Amino acid sequence: MKYVSTRGITTLGRFTDVLLMGLAPDGGLAMPERVPTFSAQELEGLRHLEYPDLAYRIMRPFIDDVPDADLRRILRDTYTPAVFHSKDITPLTPLGSSGLYLLELSNGPSLAFKDVAMQFLGHMFEYVLEARGEHLNILGATSGDTGSAAEYAMLGKGRVNVFMLSPHGRMSAFQQAQMYSLAEPNIFNIALQGVFDDCQDLVKAVNADHGFKARFDIGAVNSINWARVLAQAVYYFKAYFALNLPAGAEADFSVPSGNFGNVFAGYLARRMGLPIGQLIVASNENDVLHEFFSTGVYHVRPAERVAATSSPSMDIGKASNFERYLYAITGNDAPQTHGWWGEVGQGRPVDLRGTPHWDAVKASGLRGGRSTHADRLNTIRRLDQTYGRLIDPHTADGVLVGEVYRRPGVPMVCLETALPAKFEETVQEAVGRLPERPERFEGIERLDKHFDVLPNDVETLKAYIAQKLAGRAQG
Numbered sequence: 001m002k003y004v005s006t007r008g009i010t011t012l013g014r015f016t017d018v019l020l021m022g023l024a025p026d027g028g029l030a031m032p033e034r035v036p037t038f039s040a041q042e043l044e045g046l047r048h049l050e051y052p053d054l055a056y057r058i059m060r061p062f063i064d065d066v067p068d069a070d071l072r073r074i075l076r077d078t079y080t081p082a083v084f085h086s087k088d089i090t091p092l093t094p095l096g097s098s099g100l101y102l103l104e105l106s107n108g109p110s111l112a113f114k115d116v117a118m119q120f121l122g123h124m125f126e127y128v129l130e131a132r133g134e135h136l137n138i139l140g141a142t143s144g145d146t147g148s149a150a151e152y153a154m155l156g157k158g159r160v161n162v163f164m165l166s167p168h169g170r171m172s173a174f175q176q177a178q179m180y181s182l183a184e185p186n187i188f189n190i191a192l193q194g195v196f197d198d199c200q201d202l203v204k205a206v207n208a209d210h211g212f213k214a215r216f217d218i219g220a221v222n223s224i225n226w227a228r229v230l231a232q233a234v235y236y237f238k239a240y241f242a243l244n245l246p247a248g249a250e251a252d253f254s255v256p257s258g259n260f261g262n263v264f265a266g267y268l269a270r271r272m273g274l275p276i277g278q279l280i281v282a283s284n285e286n287d288v289l290h291e292f293f294s295t296g297v298y299h300v301r302p303a304e305r306v307a308a309t310s311s312p313s314m315d316i317g318k319a320s321n322f323e324r325y326l327y328a329i330t331g332n333d334a335p336q337t338h339g340w341w342g343e344v345g346q347g348r349p350v351d352l353r354g355t356p357h358w359d360a361v362k363a364s365g366l367r368g369g370r371s372t373h374a375d376r377l378n379t380i381r382r383l384d385q386t387y388g389r390l391i392d393p394h395t396a397d398g399v400l401v402g403e404v405y406r407r408p409g410v411p412m413v414c415l416e417t418a419l420p421a422k423f424e425e426t427v428q429e430a431v432g433r434l435p436e437r438p439e440r441f442e443g444i445e446r447l448d449k450h451f452d453v454l455p456n457d458v459e460t461l462k463a464y465i466a467q468k469l470a471g472r473a474q475g
């Protein structure tokens with residue numbers, strides 16, 4: 001499979017090239033030149049597969065530059081019950097007989113859905129870098145969960161260093177402790193004076209300096225990296241088959257959304273032929289995506305208008321993967337996508353009303369909705385009382401908006417994107433007690449914290465990376 005950029009470059013290479021590249025040289029995002037599809041009969045053949053085998057079948061058409069036996073081994077090593085604390089890896093749990101289901105994605109090492117793809121990236125990076133005799137310096141941006149998932153996945157990986165930008169003071173106490181308590185020599189935590197969007201913009205700005213990127217082997221672990229999206233598509237298939245529906249029957253999915261990577265993975269699964277009816281894009285108070293799906297106008301918010309909410313990992317004003325979506329709904333029109341994203345970058349709206357692109361949006365199955373602090377408290381409380389199930393604030397956003405779009409007789413799968421233990425304060429506010437915390441995280445907030453505070457400035461960041469890597473080379 002060849003990969004192209006959403007902004008026009010048609011020769012990005014094959015899977016392992018885009019894995020290491022992260023962002024395309026023209027600033028765009030990697031996309032496969034075509035999306036392979038499964039026929040109804042082929043889908044039936046996937047129904048009973050174990051997670052690693054299912055992942056192999058979904059990913060294989062996109063990964064044709066890794067020998068078969070190696071890919072199978074990597075997937076078997078990645079998706080183990082020991083790491084994900086469940087033999088199903090991403091189990092599906094019904095909420096009573098409501099037709100609502102929770103897709104449990106957060107039983108991995110960092111207690112958030114990011115682990116599912118990030119563990120795969122960790123194994124894949126190790127394999128490819130070893131084969132090529134190369135090293136990678138990952139530069140990432142987190143609003144709370146990507147950071148710890150990436151750092152846990154890269155622990156002890158000799159060929160990888162991680163530089164992780166997080167918005168200073170904006171994550172939950174638990175999220176901060178998870179990341180900042182790590183004292184590994186290959187992990188560098190940077191608390192940026194800004195919001196998540198500033199962190200993500202800096203990642204893109206560093207990548208845009210091609211000389212710096214090449215000299216320091218800069219790579220990515222955010223969902224701008226195609227491998228993240230691809231690995232996330234697998235659990236939509238797993239969940240669909242776990243519903244045990246008759247062949248061809250539709251299921252709907254509700255996805256707490258921020259950077260739009262998770263829901264784009266669902267869209268990919270739908271494009272591959274999985275009978276997904278609706279894909280619900282659930283936003284919090286930072287509701288740019290909701291605004292787009294209800295009006296046809298996409299207008300990002302400047303950093304100073306991104307609110308700090310009680311589902312902080314979704315405090316995102318400019319969703320990177322929306323660029324992939326625009327590219328897809330235009331039928332892979334890179335010049336059009338590039339033009340639009342240029343407007344977005346200038347803070348100007350992209351208005352699809354009255355165009356064929358808006359019809360394409362409607363046909364794509366995506367719908368939007370928003371939730372507020374009071375909504376998520378009520379939803380957490382209601383699910384606890386009704387089903388004895390405690391959920392985190394992000395999952396609550398997904399459940400609440402998902403309920404709005406229920407269709408008679410069609411199951412609604414709500415993605416559980418984090419465990420409540422990561423957001424104790426809000427959960428306690430909702431139900432008056434603390435959520436359970438896995439034993440390995442007891443007292444984590446009391447551990448020493450290791451991080452550096454940096455201003456929102458690309459040159460300062462580049463100097464920081466260069467200096468830390470020089471230190472690593474000497475040590």
Ligand SMILES: Cc1ncc(COP(=O)(O)O)c(C=O)c1O
Pocket residue numbers: 112113144145146223256257258259260261262263313314394395417418
């Ligand atoms: C707990 C949680 N829920 C939802 C999201 C939003 O997912 P996405 O950025 O893929 O839209 C994130 C962050 O990405 C998250 O950490």
Ligand SMILES: N[C@@H](CCOP(=O)(O)O)C(=O)O
Pocket residue numbers: 141142143144145146147221222223224258259261262313314
């Ligand atoms: N919500 C994320 C933000 C980054 O998302 P990603 O999926 O693009 O890595 C976080 O918690 O860090």
